[in-house]
Amino acid sequence: MKIKLLFFLGLVLPVLIIPAVVFGFTDVKSFSVNVVVENCNSNGTCEPLIGEDYSVCAADCPFGCNNNSTCESEYGETNINCVNDCPVCIVNGTCEADIGETIINCSADCTTPICNNNGTCDIGAGETVSNCVGDCYVTPVVPVSGGGGVMNLGNPPQILNLAVRQLNQTSIKLSWDTDILASCMLNWREDNADFFTKKSEISYSFAHQFVINDLVFGLDYRGQINCFNTNKVESQLKNIFFRIEKTPEIPRINYGIKNLKATALDSSVSFIWYPIDSVNYQGVMVRRSDWFFPSNVNQGGILYKGAGDKNIAGYFFYKDTNLKNGKRYYYTFFPYDIAGNYLPGLSVSVLPQSKEMVKPVEDLSIPPIILTPEISIPLVKAVVTPTPKFSDYVFFQNNQSVPTINNTVKVSTGTILSVLLDAKKVLPLTRNILMTIEDKGEYQTYFLEKLADGSYIVSYPSQTYLTKQRVYFTYLNDKNEAITRVSGNLLTEEKKIEAVFPSLVSKPSVSSLCAGFCGLFGLEYHFWFCWIWLVILLIVLLFLATRWWNKK
Amino acid sequence: MNDYKIIHVIILILFIATSLFLVVPTSAFVMSSTNYRVQFDSVNSGGALGTSTNYKIEDTLGEVASGTVSSTSYNLYAGYQQMDQETILSLTIPTSITLLPNIGGLTGGIAYGISTTSVLTNNNAGYTLSIQASTSPAMKSINDEISDYVTLLAFTPDYLWSVAPTTSGFGFTPEGIDIKDKYRDVGGVCGGDGGSDNPNTCWDYFTTAPKDISTSQIPNDPILTETLIRLQVESGNQNSLNSGIYTANITVTAVVN
Numbered sequence: 001m002k003i004k005l006l007f008f009l010g011l012v013l014p015v016l017i018i019p020a021v022v023f024g025f026t027d028v029k030s031f032s033v034n035v036v037v038e039n040c041n042s043n044g045t046c047e048p049l050i051g052e053d054y055s056v057c058a059a060d061c062p063f064g065c066n067n068n069s070t071c072e073s074e075y076g077e078t079n080i081n082c083v084n085d086c087p088v089c090i091v092n093g094t095c096e097a098d099i100g101e102t103i104i105n106c107s108a109d110c111t112t113p114i115c116n117n118n119g120t121c122d123i124g125a126g127e128t129v130s131n132c133v134g135d136c137y138v139t140p141v142v143p144v145s146g147g148g149g150v151m152n153l154g155n156p157p158q159i160l161n162l163a164v165r166q167l168n169q170t171s172i173k174l175s176w177d178t179d180i181l182a183s184c185m186l187n188w189r190e191d192n193a194d195f196f197t198k199k200s201e202i203s204y205s206f207a208h209q210f211v212i213n214d215l216v217f218g219l220d221y222r223g224q225i226n227c228f229n230t231n232k233v234e235s236q237l238k239n240i241f242f243r244i245e246k247t248p249e250i251p252r253i254n255y256g257i258k259n260l261k262a263t264a265l266d267s268s269v270s271f272i273w274y275p276i277d278s279v280n281y282q283g284v285m286v287r288r289s290d291w292f293f294p295s296n297v298n299q300g301g302i303l304y305k306g307a308g309d310k311n312i313a314g315y316f317f318y319k320d321t322n323l324k325n326g327k328r329y330y331y332t333f334f335p336y337d338i339a340g341n342y343l344p345g346l347s348v349s350v351l352p353q354s355k356e357m358v359k360p361v362e363d364l365s366i367p368p369i370i371l372t373p374e375i376s377i378p379l380v381k382a383v384v385t386p387t388p389k390f391s392d393y394v395f396f397q398n399n400q401s402v403p404t405i406n407n408t409v410k411v412s413t414g415t416i417l418s419v420l421l422d423a424k425k426v427l428p429l430t431r432n433i434l435m436t437i438e439d440k441g442e443y444q445t446y447f448l449e450k451l452a453d454g455s456y457i458v459s460y461p462s463q464t465y466l467t468k469q470r471v472y473f474t475y476l477n478d479k480n481e482a483i484t485r486v487s488g489n490l491l492t493e494e495k496k497i498e499a500v501f502p503s504l505v506s507k508p509s510v511s512s513l514c515a516g517f518c519g520l521f522g523l524e525y526h527f528w529f530c531w532i533w534l535v536i537l538l539i540v541l542l543f544l545a546t547r548w549w550n551k552k
Numbered sequence: 553m554n555d556y557k558i559i560h561v562i563i564l565i566l567f568i569a570t571s572l573f574l575v576v577p578t579s580a581f582v583m584s585s586t587n588y589r590v591q592f593d594s595v596n597s598g599g600a601l602g603t604s605t606n607y608k609i610e611d612t613l614g615e616v617a618s619g620t621v622s623s624t625s626y627n628l629y630a631g632y633q634q635m636d637q638e639t640i641l642s643l644t645i646p647t648s649i650t651l652l653p654n655i656g657g658l659t660g661g662i663a664y665g666i667s668t669t670s671v672l673t674n675n676n677a678g679y680t681l682s683i684q685a686s687t688s689p690a691m692k693s694i695n696d697e698i699s700d701y702v703t704l705l706a707f708t709p710d711y712l713w714s715v716a717p718t719t720s721g722f723g724f725t726p727e728g729i730d731i732k733d734k735y736r737d738v739g740g741v742c743g744g745d746g747g748s749d750n751p752n753t754c755w756d757y758f759t760t761a762p763k764d765i766s767t768s769q770i771p772n773d774p775i776l777t778e779t780l781i782r783l784q785v786e787s788g789n790q791n792s793l794n795s796g797i798y799t800a801n802i803t804v805t806a807v808v809n
Contacts, residue, residue, distance in 0.1 A: 025639060025641060025675075025807065025808045026805065026806070026808075027641050027642060027643035027805070027806045027807075028643075028804070028806075029643055029644075029645045029803070030645075030801055030802060030803040030804070031646055031647050031648055031649060031801075031802055032647070032648045032649070032800065032802070033648075033650075033651065033665070033667075033800040033801075033802055034648065034650045034651065035655060035785045035797075035798050036655070036663075036796075036797055036798075037654065037657045037693070037696075037787070037794065037796060037797075038655070038656065038657060038795050039657045039658060041656065263727070263751060265748075265749075270750070270751060272751050311752050315751075317751060317752075413650060464649075464650050465646055465648055465649050465650055465665070466646070466647060467646065
């Protein structure tokens with residue numbers, strides 16, 4: 001009896017008590033805020049003025065000698081690896097052999113004899129068999145066949161760090177380094193062709209590169225590198241295979257505006273947005289309707305056209321006033337660039353309301369539950385064939401397609417995301433497709449752009465923080481009625497920022513317990529979901545323990 | 553160790569673990585003055601608080617038309633005992649925010665982000681939301697730190713964000729229907745009683761002590777109330793920061809009134 005009582009205290013009581021504690025009177029949670037400070041903007045240009053150099057910004061300042069007659073230390077050029085650009089001789093009264101100064105190239109500093117009699121014939125330093133017999137004269141080896149001698153002409157160059165990079169659909173770049181000064185030659189041919197094409201360097205250097213143009217997509221090519229030291233001692237690297245891979249068509253990116261947010265105010269709505277490309281951004285044309293989303297630049301009334309007012313934080317804002325509280329308004333912002341080209345619109349609907357209203361006014365057209373505005377467009381009664389699927393949409397990130405698994409797409413934070421619906425999968429009655437992204441009660445809607453081949457596409461910046469978003473695709477007919485809707489999940493995963501989970505509460509946090517429980521089983525944290533599983537687990541544990549006890 | 557002892561140990565561990573969660577909740581307010589608030593009271597013909605060593609009873613007698621009535625939109629709790637319902641408080645925040653764009657260590661720049669907090673409570677006196685940083689200054693990297701935002705006037709948020717070219721600043725501004733008057737603005741000045749909640753205005757700095765950012769005197773169940781916390785970092789173009797990831801750990805606390 002005593003043991004069974006303890007069973008009750010240990011197993012049953014937690015099940016009963018823990019949910020009660022959930023409803024505490026204080027809830028404490030923490031989050032981390034991260035910002036990246038960098039001395040590298042990865043724009044393809046090495047900018048020493050903003051602190052970029054090879055050590056902190058290899059993406060913009062790649063290591064290597066570019067032989068442009070300028071010594072660029074920010075690219076890693078030194079007078080050792082880039083003698084053509086960087087003068088070897090730094091006249092300071094000291095012969096610095098470690099940076100390449102010799103009596104030949106820096107007689108002002110190096111007054112010692114060329115021949116240092118160190119046992120190695122240093123041809124680069126000017127030692128020859130005539131001026132440095134001690135280092136460069138090798139006792140003739142009498143070959144078996146007789147006659148001739150052997151001279152030490154230095155080691156053949158070692159070919160290092162070979163890299164092949166595709167530049168575009170027809171060109172590649174091969175680059176490599178050599179351990180000593182060398183002049184190299186590149187031969188290449190289509191794999192089954194008879195003849196090589198050849199390119200040669202005319203000077204000696206440590207870094208080497210060749211660009212090969214006019215290659216054909218899909219063909220295999222074979223290359224060969226020959227490098228020579230200053231005494232024409234040769235090394236060779238054969239069977240370098242390369243081919244042009246077809247890169248996916250980069251979809252048109254909606255570089256207009258982002259983070260369009262509307263705030264419902266008393267008899268007015270304020271909007272803020274941020275230009276993605278501040279250079280090409282000219283402004284937005286705002287179309288408004290009180291019963292449908294304007295889906296192109298000819299629908300709805302023109303509410304505003306212009307750049308908007310810019311605030312100090314870099315955002316633009318605009319306020320629509322004299323609205324009726326409790327009435328829903330539909331807005332679409334069409335950004336346009338310097339050339340006057342309109343981009344796909346961003347839509348949002350807002351319900352202005354006064355502060356005195358305790359609850360938001362419900363949309364009377366869809367009682368009694370409160371639905372989110374964009375996805376509350378009622379579906380018309382229409383037979384939709386074939387049935388569209390969320391997986392019909394292909395998501396691209398960093399020019400690569402992202403697989404859709406169980407109606408979920410996993411993407412990285414802070415990158416450009418493109419969504420493509422192939423023309424073959426577009427429903428016959430479709431005139432517009434609306435993509436709505438729901439993120440913790442916030443909604444962002446885009447119209448997909450129709451391409452010439454009938455495909456629909458939109459590109460936009462992915463979310464900047466870790467989150468799970470719900471994505472809806474709503475198919476609109478020529479009356480802008482919703483004929484069907486598909487949905488899926490967009491899981492935004494952290495790309496590079498380390499998550500920080502400090503311990504901040506003095507008393508045990510049930511939420512953190514639950515989150516930890518979820519993490520233990522690899523589950524995504526959701527308050528009630530976790531609790532249900534925790535209770536089930538305890539019940540199962542109780543059941544098993546009781547059975548075991550009864551057997552005992 | 554035999555099976556009995558193992559069972560005893562397991563039971564003991566579970567019992568102790570359970571005890572750790574036995575947090576004694578505080579009561580909601582009942583009277584209101586400068587320092588107090590009446591949460592609920594009753595006019596009736598009888599009733600009293602009775603106690604013994606182990607039990608407590610609070611009974612009422614003679615109330616008219618007491619009970620619970622509900623419709624689609626409203627719940628009516630009539631009578632003293634009906635008000636003694638279980639208090640619910642729920643706070644939802646993101647786990648991590650990354651401010652964008654990245655800031656140039658030598659050239660400076662502004663990075664920006666939004667944290668959306670949601671509070672749900674059925675407490676009749678509403679809730680209060682506060683925010684605090686774990687360190688001072690709030691945002692640090694391994695080998696450098698970003699200064700906390702400095703307001704022009706002590707204890708008063710700045711209407712517009714402003715950081716000197718030679719320094720850096722990390723601050724926030726809350727937005728939402730429940731934000732404190734301190735963060736509302738009237739005529740370009742923050743702190744206006746019942747003022748507007750214009751976006752990107754009324755910037756404040758973090759401290760290691762909690763700062764109340766929003767409050768409500770009424771329940772909001774079942775509709776979550778959101779408070780946006782706009783977060784911003786700026787490094788002036790004459791300021792220098794070491795490259796790296798700077799992190800601030802922010803704690804948000806929701807408490808019933």
